[in-house]
Amino acid sequence: MPVRVRVPTPLRRFTAGTDEVPADGDSIKAVIEDLERRHPGMRERLLDEKGDLRRFVNIYLNGDDIRFLNQLNSKVKDGDDISIVPAIAGGR
């Protein structure tokens, strides 16, 4: 199922500079796996070695933080909006 994924600046080196990319999957986890297939290197920036969401990465599904939904197993449907947002803004 195609969804729209908004990509933050630090990850755009994997998407040829694009700030929004399509991806497929019926859960956040599946979407991340699809992002990795299309843009190798993304997965490692989002998930730790145990496959959990890195603490400093926030993912929003239609505006809701997936930590308050069903985490990586949150269900995704056609046309959903997903935003990847680093927990901080960098710089001082």
Place this chain on the structure above:
Amino acid sequence: MATTSRSSLRLPADANQDIVPTPRAASVLDLVGNTPLLEVTRLTEGLLHPGVRIFAKLEGFNPGGSVKDRPARKMIELGLARGDLRPGKVILDSTSGNTGIALAMVGAAIGYPVELVMASNVSQERKKIIEAFGAKPIYSDPLEGSDGAIVLCRKIIADNPERYFKPDQYNNEANPLAHFEGTGPEIWRQTQGAVTHFVAGIGTGGTIMGTGRYLRSRDPDIQIIAVEPDDPMHGLEGLKHMASSIMPGIYHEAELNDKIQVSTEDAYEMVYALGQAEGMLVGQSSGAAMVAALRVARRLRQGCVVTVFSDFGDKYLSTNLWIGWQEWRRDRLQQLLNKWNEPASATT
């Protein structure tokens, strides 16, 4: 883990012998700087050669709560002296937090309005503190990070250039100058000239450039070592991954002896370790600084490593820094210490 340290508990009577009189100030701005230097002992117990010590400059003791009080005060001071900042003008800058708090504090103390552009994902505490000082926050797209705030700030000024005074911490030489005149001499005095290595995180580069220049002016052999996140995608608020960022004009990498990259995870765990093993609750950039200071110190047989803890940790309690920390605690601390206890390599 050992339960004693080199600086064992002192009785109040002993502590009073070297106490410094509490300053009385006419303005909160007079209380910026002269922060204490803390030796980190319990966390490093058994990890260092006997002739090696690590000290942290506790910048959270500044009245605005961070190292950024220093450049904020200096930039405003010079702006007023040069006439760039004058009645009717608004102080405007882009900041992810601590500089915003510092500018808001300075603005309140001298009676100038302050507006601050920041990515909307900076911590709630910071936004509220800034508002409490009477400053106006302007939010930029969180997906664009601090560079997005810089770009939006430039646009706001371009639309109305006469209205604003922009301290511009990334390009204002008053930023490193504040550290050349303050942080550097303080560290020199506090270590009685014994400092051999200065380790500090880079956000604008102001701290490491200014402090480094001063320390080198006293002893050219002092090693100046910067700390940055190991990846552009990181969670170390206040620090910049330079290669992937807009390069600050005040930052000159050629003046560094070395640059150490620290992972967000290691920095976060160091924050927990400092809290539980030293009684120091600091922010994540201080955790990163401590990881790097420990790496530097582990390579030495003799030396005095000084790092900077840019602020305390209370502004980050609502942030991702504390996600999942309950699972961490003591057993993890031991694993972490073991990891850092891998054999020291160099012999400097």
